[in-house]
Amino acid sequence: MGNIFKKLGIGLVVGGALVAVAHSQELPVSFQILFFTVALIGAVVFILLDAKPIEAMSGGKSLFAVSAFWILLVTVCVAGASLLPQFDPEDEKAKIGKLLEKERKQSTQGKAEELIARAKELDEKVKALEERLKGLGTGQMVATAPPPSTSEKPAAAAGGAGGDIMKVGEEQWQLQECYNCHKLRGEGGKKRGPELDNIGTLLTVEEIQQKIADPKSFMAEGYDKEWQKGIMPNKFKDLMDPKEMLALATWLGTFKNTSVNTPKPIKK
Amino acid sequence: MKKLSGGLLALVVVFSVCVAAATGVYAQESGTSSVEFPYTGNRTAVWIVAQLHILFAAFILGAPIFVVISEWLGYRKQDPRYDRLAKEITKVTVILFSMTAVTGGLFIFVLLAAYPQFTTSFINQFYMVFAVLYPALFIAETILMYAYLYTWDVWKGEKKGRHIALGVLLNLVCLLILFVINGPTSFMNTPPKAEGVSPQDFMAVATLWDKIANQSWFPLSLHRIDGNVAFGGFLAGMIAAYMYMAAKTKEEKAYYDWMGFASIWIAVGGSLLQPFTGLLLAYEMCDYDFSFCPYMMADQLSMFFETQGIMIGLLFLGINYYSWLSVKRIEGAENVRITILAPIVLIVLLPVTMWVMDKYWIPDPLSLAFLLPLTLSPFLLGRFVPKTVSARTVIKIGFIIMLISDAVWLTPAGFVATGSDMPDEMKLPEGWDYLSTMPAKLSAILTLVFVTVVNFVLYNRTIKQGTILWGKIDFAAQFVLIFLAFTSTWIMGLMGAVRSLLKKYFHTYSLVSDLSAESFTPTLSYSAGWITAISVVFIAIVTVAALVALRPSASKVREPEESAVPVAAK
Numbered sequence: 063m064g065n066i067f068k069k070l071g072i073g074l075v076v077g078g079a080l081v082a083v084a085h086s087q088e089l090p091v092s093f094q095i096l097f098f099t100v101a102l103i104g105a106v107v108f109i110l111l112d113a114k115p116i117e118a119m120s121g122g123k124s125l126f127a128v129s130a131f132w133i134l135l136v137t138v139c140v141a142g143a144s145l146l147p148q149f150d151p152e153d154e155k156a157k158i159g160k161l162l163e164k165e166r167k168q169s170t171q172g173k174a175e176e177l178i179a180r181a182k183e184l185d186e187k188v189k190a191l192e193e194r195l196k197g198l199g200t201g202q203m204v205a206t207a208p209p210p211s212t213s214e215k216p217a218a219a220a221g222g223a224g225g226d227i228m229k230v231g232e233e234q235w236q237l238q239e240c241y242n243c244h245k246l247r248g249e250g251g252k253k254r255g256p257e258l259d260n261i262g263t264l265l266t267v268e269e270i271q272q273k274i275a276d277p278k279s280f281m282a283e284g285y286d287k288e289w290q291k292g293i294m295p296n297k298f299k300d301l302m303d304p305k306e307m308l309a310l311a312t313w314l315g316t317f318k319n320t321s322v323n324t325p326k327p328i329k330k
Numbered sequence: 331m332k333k334l335s336g337g338l339l340a341l342v343v344v345f346s347v348c349v350a351a352a353t354g355v356y357a358q359e360s361g362t363s364s365v366e367f368p369y370t371g372n373r374t375a376v377w378i379v380a381q382l383h384i385l386f387a388a389f390i391l392g393a394p395i396f397v398v399i400s401e402w403l404g405y406r407k408q409d410p411r412y413d414r415l416a417k418e419i420t421k422v423t424v425i426l427f428s429m430t431a432v433t434g435g436l437f438i439f440v441l442l443a444a445y446p447q448f449t450t451s452f453i454n455q456f457y458m459v460f461a462v463l464y465p466a467l468f469i470a471e472t473i474l475m476y477a478y479l480y481t482w483d484v485w486k487g488e489k490k491g492r493h494i495a496l497g498v499l500l501n502l503v504c505l506l507i508l509f510v511i512n513g514p515t516s517f518m519n520t521p522p523k524a525e526g527v528s529p530q531d532f533m534a535v536a537t538l539w540d541k542i543a544n545q546s547w548f549p550l551s552l553h554r555i556d557g558n559v560a561f562g563g564f565l566a567g568m569i570a571a572y573m574y575m576a577a578k579t580k581e582e583k584a585y586y587d588w589m590g591f592a593s594i595w596i597a598v599g600g601s602l603l604q605p606f607t608g609l610l611l612a613y614e615m616c617d618y619d620f621s622f623c624p625y626m627m628a629d630q631l632s633m634f635f636e637t638q639g640i641m642i643g644l645l646f647l648g649i650n651y652y653s654w655l656s657v658k659r660i661e662g663a664e665n666v667r668i669t670i671l672a673p674i675v676l677i678v679l680l681p682v683t684m685w686v687m688d689k690y691w692i693p694d695p696l697s698l699a700f701l702l703p704l705t706l707s708p709f710l711l712g713r714f715v716p717k718t719v720s721a722r723t724v725i726k727i728g729f730i731i732m733l734i735s736d737a738v739w740l741t742p743a744g745f746v747a748t749g750s751d752m753p754d755e756m757k758l759p760e761g762w763d764y765l766s767t768m769p770a771k772l773s774a775i776l777t778l779v780f781v782t783v784v785n786f787v788l789y790n791r792t793i794k795q796g797t798i799l800w801g802k803i804d805f806a807a808q809f810v811l812i813f814l815a816f817t818s819t820w821i822m823g824l825m826g827a828v829r830s831l832l833k834k835y836f837h838t839y840s841l842v843s844d845l846s847a848e849s850f851t852p853t854l855s856y857s858a859g860w861i862t863a864i865s866v867v868f869i870a871i872v873t874v875a876a877l878v879a880l881r882p883s884a885s886k887v888r889e890p891e892e893s894a895v896p897v898a899a900k
């Protein structure tokens with residue numbers, strides 16, 4: 063037992079010291095917990111290194127020990143992974159829904175769903191007309207008859223087709239996850255790509271569009287290695303239709319914050 | 331022969347399904363499946379069967395490499411234990427061979443039910459592979475596998491070389507299967523593309539070879555080869571642990587203690603290469619499409635990688651703890667010493683590597699110019715330095731270094747689910763953020779590998795200078811062997827899920843979209859639950875197979891082994 067208390071004591075002291083250092087350096091609490099946990103794991107490792115050998119087991123005793131060990135392993139794996147921060151799939155579902163919207167509609171399944179929706183709509187219209195006819199037949203006006211549901215669709219369609227180009231542009235920025243590499247409005251970016259707050263001053267909308275469609279067409283100053291490696295994926299012309307790409311370029315073109323040092327694009 | 335016919339029957343089923351899929355079903359209307367698997371949903375149903383199949387396949391492709399190495403060692407050292415180990419693992423492999431075929435057939439069925447249109451078009455893309463090459467190689471492997479087992483007792487003595495050659499031939503076919511089937515697998519992640527041509531247009535003119543030899547094909551194959559060797563070794567170690575626990579005689583205990591030791595060291599050989607081939611695979615995938623990189627390391631899958639870091643850290647701790655327990659039962663181990671350069675290099679390696687990697691990031695050869703002399707110095711210059719340290723002290727220092735390296739290996743940029751919307755208060759502050767970068771991770775893994783190599787050298791030195799008491803190892807070592815097999819299986823499941831999820835909302839990246847409602851990244855918690863369940867089912871089947879294959883022979887062996895207990899280690 064002396065071995066256990068001694069090693070555990072050392073583990074706690076080392077862990078405490080690590081937490082103190084991490085705290086003084088303003089490391090987030092989660093990292094302080096990480097360092098403390100590693101110190102405790104260290105204590106357990108050193109307890110095991112100097113522990114007395116376990117006596118050999120056989121028969122039911124060994125079966126019980128193995129079963130208990132398996133239960134421990136399974137519990138630790140499932141519970142351990144659940145303790146870490148969890149990505150919320152709902153965030154992604156909405157994005158993927160938008161990205162695949164057109165393809166889903168074009169698929170046979172999508173077309174079938176659209177036909178079913180139309181049939182339902184027509185069915186509702188027929189029912190509404192029947193109600194009105196019944197009302198006319200009995201000499202009563204059916205004031206409560208539901209308005210034709212067709213009115214909903216033009217409104218939605220108008221919103222989709224003639225909607226704000228800026229809104230579409232910003233949506234594409236989110237959907238294509240440009241923020242993973244580019245910083246904009248102080249958000250996103252990991253220095254993989256240039257900060258874009260002043261891109262509207264340096265490039266025209268057409269040039270931005272050209273850069274998105276063909277990433278090799280321009281090189282940001284100071285990003286020679288990234289340009290040579292082709293870090294910016296050459297896939298956006300296949301993922302966005304021309305209207306979406308134009309919307310993204312137009313939206314980016316509005317960013318003219320000269321206080322941000324967006325590197326100068328060089329034509330290639 | 332029953333096993334042979336079972337395996338062949340399953341193969342015929344797989345083949346007919348492939349042919350049916352590529353002909354009749356191809357005429358189906360496009361759209362998502364009308365089948366909905368209860369409870370799991372379609373994607374998870376495919377995941378379960380696919381992962382089970384891959385685990386069995388990894389074992390039957392990896393075990394023959396492991397087995398032939400063991401048989402060759404037995405022949406070279408004239409040590410019958412290696413031969414017995416090889417034969418016993420071959421018996422288990424033969425049973426699991428049938429399981430591979432059965433789960434393979436099931437995989438195709440489930441895939442066709444869940445994603446009929448994609449499966450059909452996919453089989454059509456690789457018709458030559460699925461309908462001709464793969465079945466032909468599988469039949470060849472079946473014939474060679476059974477021939478290898480049934481000629482074991484016939485081709486011995488002077489004919490042993492012939493038997494080993496047959497094993498090598500079996501391995502060549504296994505490797506061919508691995509390379510062939512990795513073509514379609516890697517194609518789904520990195521289909522070939524060309525500058526200025528849309529993926530669809532390029533695919534219209536691409537040859538079968540273009541599709542197979544895609545960017546991640548070779549690195550994936552390399553990673554799977556060393557992974558399969560390690561996997562086979564860890565599972566053999568677990569089988570040894572169970573057999574040790576069930577052993578009735580001292581001789582049996584001595585043999586299975588030795589089997590655990592031999593299996594783990596072959597597994598370690600594969601494990602040491604794995605981080606590097608894994609990095610090569612990740613590098614090639616990021617080079618193909620850089621958006622894979624943030625998706626893996628910083629965004630949706632970042633906590634999957636955090637978990638991988640924890641598990642790999644535990645795996646290395648487990649390996650080295652096993653070697654510590656092995657050293658403890660060697661009489662005279664306390665007298666073994668090593669040059670003081672070894673602990674010095676152990677202590678300075680991590681910070682020096684981090685500095686070098688920061689200045690000369692690979693593939694800059696200058697990084698090697700610093701690191702090679704440093705890591706080789708204890709082995710090359712050690713004899714000129716008279717000061718020495720005891721082996722046990724060096725191993726303990728190694729454990730401290732390993733814990734520090736583990737901490738670096740699993741320090742993320744921030745403990746958040748996605749890096750894209752990480753608040754500043756969750757981030758590592760400036761000056762510390764280097765710990766979360768790739769150079770720091772690579773330094774940590776290099777150090778973990780180096781500590782394991784030093785421990786291996788020390789262990790060998792201890793074996794040469796001391797006397798091993800086979801069968802007298804601390805009973806805790808058997809639990810370590812079980813732990814290593816489970817951890818290795820779990821990591822395979824996790825990284826398999828990561829590789830598959832990298833396709834994002836596509837079946838084949840950028841070519842065929844997954845229009846089902848399940849094309850999103852699942853949570854780590856959900857994934858870990860299934861990975862654990864699949865691992866447990868797989869290991870339970872392997873355990874049953876081992877007990878069926880080995881218990882009768884173990885009970886028959888009652889006469890003492892040739893190697894006495896205790897023995898002077900050679």
